Amino acid sequence: xxxxxxxxxxxxxxxxxxxxxxxxxxxxxxxxxxxxxxxxxxxxxxxxxxxxxxxxxxxxxxxxxxxxxxxxxxxxxxxxxxxxxxxxxxxxxxxxxxxxxxxxxxxxxxxxxxxxxxxxxxxxxxxxxxxxxxxxxxxxxxxxxxxxxxxxxxxxxxxxxxxxxxxxxxxxxxxxxxxxxxxxxxxxxxxxxxxxxxxxxxxxxxxxxxxxxxxxxxxxxxxxxxxxxxxxxxxxxxxxxxxxxxxxxxxxxxxxxxxxxxxxxxxxxxxxxxxxxxxxxxxxxxxxxxxxxxxxxxxxxxxxxxxxxxxxxxxxxxxxxxxxxxxxxxxxxxxxxxxxxxxxxxxxxxxxxxxxxxxxxxxxxxxxxxxxxxxxxxxxxxxxxxxxxxxxxxxxxxxxxxxxxxxxxxxxxxxxxxxxxxxxxxxxxxxx
Numbered sequence: 001x002x003x004x005x006x007x008x009x010x011x012x013x014x015x016x017x018x019x020x021x022x023x024x025x026x027x028x029x030x031x032x033x034x035x036x037x038x039x040x041x042x043x044x045x046x047x048x049x050x051x052x053x054x055x056x057x058x059x060x061x062x063x064x065x066x067x068x069x070x071x072x073x074x075x076x077x078x079x080x081x082x083x084x085x086x087x088x089x090x091x092x093x094x095x096x097x098x099x100x101x102x103x104x105x106x107x108x109x110x111x112x113x114x115x116x117x118x119x120x121x122x123x124x125x126x127x128x129x130x131x132x133x134x135x136x137x138x139x140x141x142x143x144x145x146x147x148x149x150x151x152x153x154x155x156x157x158x159x160x161x162x163x164x165x166x167x168x169x170x171x172x173x174x175x176x177x178x179x180x181x182x183x184x185x186x187x188x189x190x191x192x193x194x195x196x197x198x199x200x201x202x203x204x205x206x207x208x209x210x211x212x213x214x215x216x217x218x219x220x221x222x223x224x225x226x227x228x229x230x231x232x233x234x235x236x237x238x239x240x241x242x243x244x245x246x247x248x249x250x251x252x253x254x255x256x257x258x259x260x261x262x263x264x265x266x267x268x269x270x271x272x273x274x275x276x277x278x279x280x281x282x283x284x285x286x287x288x289x290x291x292x293x294x295x296x297x298x299x300x301x302x303x304x305x306x307x308x309x310x311x312x313x314x315x316x317x318x319x320x321x322x323x324x325x326x327x328x329x330x331x332x333x334x335x336x337x338x339x340x341x342x343x344x345x346x347x348x349x350x351x352x353x354x355x356x357x358x359x360x361x362x363x364x365x366x367x368x369x370x371x372x373x374x375x376x377x378x379x380x381x382x383x384x385x386x387x388x389x390x391x392x393x394x395x396x397x398x399x400x401x402x403x404x405x406x407x408x409x410x411x412x413x414x415x416x417x418x419x420x421x422x423x424x425x426x427x428x429x430x431x432x
Contacts, residue, residue: 002141003027003028003140003141004028004092004141004142006026006027006028007025007026007027008024008025008026008027008030011023011024011025012024012025012030014066016063016066016067016070017180017183018067018176018179018180018183019067019070019071021070022066022067022069022070023070023073026092026095028092028095028096028137028138028140028141029069029095029096029099031137031140032096032099032100032134032137032138033066033099035132035133035134035137036133037103037127037132037133037134037283038062038065038099038100038103038134039062040283040286041060041061041062041065041102041103041105042060042061042062043060043286043287043288044060044061044062044105044106044107044109044286044287045057045058045059045060045061045108045287046059046060046061046063046064046177046180046181046184047059047181047184047185047232047233047238048108048109048110048111048238048242049108049111049238049241049242049245050181050185050232050233050235050238052237052238052241052315052317053235053237053238053241054184054185054186054187054232054235056184056185056186057181057184057185058184059180059181059184061102061105063180064102064176064177064180065098065099065100065101065102065103066099067176067177067180068098068099068101068102068166068172068173068176069095069098069099070176071098071172071175071176071194071198072094072095072098072165072166072172073095074198075094075165075172075198075201076090076091076094076095076165077091078198079198079199079201080201080203083202083203084203085161085203085204085205086161086203090159090161090162092141093145093148093149093152093159093162094152094162094165094166096138096145096149097149097152097153097162097166098165098166098172098173100124100128100134100149100153101124101153101166101167101173102120102124103123103124103127103128103134104120104121104122104123104124104125104126104127104282105120105123105124106118106120106123106282106285107285107286107287107289107290108242108245108287108290110242111242111245111246111249112249112290114246115246115249115250115253116249116253116272116277118277118282121153121154123279123282124150124153125150125153125154126279126282127279127283128146128149128150128153129146129147129150130279132279132283134146152166153166153167155167160206160207161203161206161207161208164206164207164208164372165208168207168208168372168374169360169361169372169373169374170197170208170210170218170221170374174225175194175197175221178190178192178221178224178225178228179191179192179194181228181232181233182224182228182232185232187228187231187232189224189227189228189231189232190224190225190227190228190232191224192217192220192221192224193217193220193221194221196214196217197210197214197217197218197221199214200213200214200217201214202377204375204377204383207372207375209375209376209377209383210374210375210376210377210386211376211377212376212377212378212379212384212389215376215386215389215390218374218386218390218393219390219392219393222359222360222392222393222396223392225359226357226359226396229357229359230357230401230403234355234357234403236320236405237317239320239353239355239405239407240317240318240319240320240407241312241315241317242353243318243351243353243407244308244311244312244317244318245312247308247348247351248294248297248305248308248309248312250348251302251304251305251308251348252266252269252273252293252297252305253269253272253273255302255305256269256270256273257273260302262297262300263296263299263300263301264293264296264297264299264300266293268281268284268285268289268293269293291313294309294312294313295309295313297309298310298313304345304348308348311409316411318349318351318407318408318409318410319407319408319409319410319432320353320405320406320407320408321405321406321408321430321431321432322404322405322406323352323404323405323406324404325352325354325404331429332350332352332406334429335350335426335429335430336350338422338425338426338429339426341419341422342412342413342419342422342423342426343419344409344412349408349409349412350406350407350408351406351407351408352404352405352406352407353404353405353406353407354402354403354404354405355402355403355404356400356401356402356403357400357401358398358399358400358401359396359399359401360374360386360387360393360396360397361373361397361398373385373386373387374386376389406430408430410432413426413427413430413432414427
């Protein structure tokens with residue numbers, strides 16, 4: 001028996017609050033979970049700064065990755081098993097790609113990526129293909145198996161059905177994070193009937209389709225996703241924390257480039273600041289490391305870095321007002337001048353932040369991003385795109401919602417012990 005077929009003597013289970021249990025019988029999966037690169041995901045929060053808004057949101061990328069694996073395991077072992085158009089040879093590929101799909105996420109994922117122009121998907125592939133423990137496990141399956149797994153995650157594989165299990169508009173990734181994030185934030189929006197959706201999934205040609213009888217469960221899933229984005233993922237308090245986090249990283253980078261002498265040398269950041277980041281450097285970064293520096297930088301001489309770090313560590317966040325940058329650009333210019341006069345650097349203390357989401361769309365030729373639509377398998381065997389059958393989905397298809405807010409330090413503006421006149425002008429403009 002080859003390594004790819006080896007089973008554990010006894011099934012291992014992880015107790016899980018969302019799926020009850022995560023089941024592992026494959027030796028390959030068990031060995032991947034035990035690698036240092038996968039264990040690192042325990043130190044990366046799934047929801048970044050959301051724990052500062054919803055105090056229960058402390059769950060990790062490790063939790064989520066196991067959850068995605070479990071959903072895919074149930075699909076390929078319980079739903080797709082022995083069905084035409086599904087190849088049993090793709091089973092292990094799907095399980096490994098699902099387990100490892102988030103392997104390259106960095107600390108405070110998306111905020112961190114924006115500042116340093118990084119891409120977690122690049123680092124996921126680099127970790128799978130590089131000189132890592134994960135790569136060594138995958139190569140034991142076969143020499144080019146790491147490449148096959150990386151191609152599925154990069155969506156360049158010819159195994160289109162496997163890709164759609166992990167990355168489409170209804171996939172194991174989304175089905176896990178919606179339920180998991182709803183559970184840990186304590187909200188009700190992210191719940192939908194996953195059991196029903198799994199039962200009506202079918203492999204068909206180059207993607208997974210949904211039996212027509214499951215259409216209403218899919219409608220519920222799409223609306224759950226819509227609500228989660230606007231009630232949780234784009235929550236303005238969470239965005240305030242992200243704004244401050246981003247500004248801390250920008251300030252530290254700017255200071256380093258200007259030759260500033262840090263009391264706490266930013267050792268883990270130097271290759272980021274100098275654009276010489278290696279995979280080894282990247283994998284040493286986690287949220288405990290970042291928070292250590294933030295705590296140390298609370299004692300820095302630079303007033304801006306010191307203040308921003310104190311705000312983040314102690315949750316003294318920026319307040320916000322609704323703001324339309326297209327219509328209110330003159331107001332923003334006026335505020336920038338007044339902030340300068342008040343001794344507040346507008347680049348760091350007056351920030352426009354935008355949130356945007358497209359809850360569902362079908363493929364539109366010429367678009368930059370090809371969105372694989374959800375297809376229904378009709379009773380007569382015909383395949384129909386979801387929004388052609390569902391009035392609910394049709395009503396939101398292709399409709400992007402965007403929201404803009406202006407963030408500022410209210411505590412400073414409310415303190416009239418200094419520059420009372422200027423601060424009053426700012427408050428009038430902000431209508432606070």
